[in-house]
Amino acid sequence: MKVKIGIAPEKAIDGVGRPTDVGVGPLRARVAEAVVRGGGEVVPLAEAEGLVWLLPGGPQPLLDTLDAHPDIRWVQLPWAGVEHFGPAFTRPQTFTCAKGSFAKQVSEHALMLILACLRDLVRHARTPSWLPIDPRSLGGRSVTILGGGGIATELIALLQPFGCRVTALRRSSTPVPGADVTLPLSSLHSVLPSTEVLVVALALTPETRHVVGAPEFALLPEGAVLVNVARGGHVDTEALVAAVDTGRLGAAGLDVTSPEPLPDGHPLWSRDRVLVTSHCADSSEYVAEMLCARIAENVRRFGLGKPLEGLVDAGAGY
Numbered sequence: 527m528k529v530k531i532g533i534a535p536e537k538a539i540d541g542v543g544r545p546t547d548v549g550v551g552p553l554r555a556r557v558a559e560a561v562v563r564g565g566g567e568v569v570p571l572a573e574a575e576g577l578v579w580l581l582p583g584g585p586q587p588l589l590d591t592l593d594a595h596p597d598i599r600w601v602q603l604p605w606a607g608v609e610h611f612g613p614a615f616t617r618p619q620t621f622t623c624a625k626g627s628f629a630k631q632v633s634e635h636a637l638m639l640i641l642a643c644l645r646d647l648v649r650h651a652r653t654p655s656w657l658p659i660d661p662r663s664l665g666g667r668s669v670t671i672l673g674g675g676g677i678a679t680e681l682i683a684l685l686q687p688f689g690c691r692v693t694a695l696r697r698s699s700t701p702v703p704g705a706d707v708t709l710p711l712s713s714l715h716s717v718l719p720s721t722e723v724l725v726v727a728l729a730l731t732p733e734t735r736h737v738v739g740a741p742e743f744a745l746l747p748e749g750a751v752l753v754n755v756a757r758g759g760h761v762d763t764e765a766l767v768a769a770v771d772t773g774r775l776g777a778a779g780l781d782v783t784s785p786e787p788l789p790d791g792h793p794l795w796s797r798d799r800v801l802v803t804s805h806c807a808d809s810s811e812y813v814a815e816m817l818c819a820r821i822a823e824n825v826r827r828f829g830l831g832k833p834l835e836g837l838v839d840a841g842a843g844y
Contacts (some may be wrong), residue, residue: 532574564825629676635807639779660824729844749776758784
């Protein structure tokens, strides 16, 4: 018997967008195809035992849906970061998200930001006259990555040809593949003085909000580089601006900011040692493709009673 999967919204809505933005329109049709590919059938929510949730916004609509349809046993969320859905994770349903699905493109973006920062790309791009600037090489640098998930693993693989010394800090004690050293996040202050490139690639939780702030910038060696491809809330923005202005931080590459979107006129836009990309490390097409692959595989596993991919740890919040 095919597993019965509902999709919210139940009908396509006008508009095309990423799952992280609107998650509607043609995406819903692709999700329905993925459900069928995984061996399931798309049914009304009233008949569903599994649910693919595509609606943006906060958790309340999802909570209301689960209250109205108690037979739903599994919920697939389309985002890698699910910090806004904490209240749902106390429910008895199994929740999965897209963590790890988008890692390849995001890790490529992180590498690009690292190289751009080391080679002063923003100053080169903004200077309307000849201005030779000595580049800094990535080769042999000490790189610290906050996070031990898919982005960290993929980035470490990309760093291999550069001969970097990679330290990964994570919540779990499980070694991160390819890292020279894996330490608990509580070791952050002990490794910062020897960190030349600091990459933020971990989930946003109450414990990791402002994990990088004034005390952390003060511990970094002068001229270090910060790259953030996780969430803007991981970094204290005021402390970041101050670290750039004093020269403590050599450069910053940010795909995410706080606030986000970064408003026009914000100090970060005018700093020639800060490269901001507008939360675009992964493309809409890539996100849709990877999300549908995750959905198809999880529908298959759900039907067979096997462990699902991208399980949300209710205690950790991601």
